Amino acid sequence: MSESYYTVAKVSSPFGLDGGLKLSLITDFPGRLVSGRRLFVDINGFYREVIIKSFSVTSGKHGTMFLEGVCTRADAESLRGYSLVIPESEVRDVGCELDDDVFQYCDLMECEVLYKGASFGTVIGITEGGGGELLIIESKGREYMIPFVSEMVDTSAIRDHKITISPAEGLLEF
Numbered sequence: 200m201s202e203s204y205y206t207v208a209k210v211s212s213p214f215g216l217d218g219g220l221k222l223s224l225i226t227d228f229p230g231r232l233v234s235g236r237r238l239f240v241d242i243n244g245f246y247r248e249v250i251i252k253s254f255s256v257t258s259g260k261h262g263t264m265f266l267e268g269v270c271t272r273a274d275a276e277s278l279r280g281y282s283l284v285i286p287e288s289e290v291r292d293v294g295c296e297l298d299d300d301v302f303q304y305c306d307l308m309e310c311e312v313l314y315k316g317a318s319f320g321t322v323i324g325i326t327e328g329g330g331g332e333l334l335i336i337e338s339k340g341r342e343y344m345i346p347f348v349s350e351m352v353d354t355s356a357i358r359d360h361k362i363t364i365s366p367a368e369g370l371l372e373f
Contacts, residue, residue: 204239204246204284205305207231213275214263220275224260232264241282306357312336313363322362343371
């Protein structure tokens, strides 16, 4: 059985002439992106190992990175649009200590979803929407997308592998 991978960044474009990459950060823990760290480039399901030479956050959820072996603009261009991922076994290595009430997106996966006090479905994914992240919930063979905002998603029982949703009217059409 092959290992699962989690996306930490996406390559937006080349940066400069020496193989630099502009990144859109997916991780909330940029401290994990340190010099010498092993990552993988997800090239349509083929995972190419790379080593970080340097990384810096430029603003908010954006950064620049140099990788060993990526030395020219053409090398960097060949990575445009691909995801930088880490193996599931390394997800907990965030480069800092976490508070007890902090969780990672992988903790949401396969959580039971409660709606109006009853079991509704299971979290099967998270995606980026126009206004922020959306939880993808599978229920009775259908998928629902719920904005991942505190007004609609209560994660207080995540340690029990449960979340409660209170979606705005009309989001759940049965």
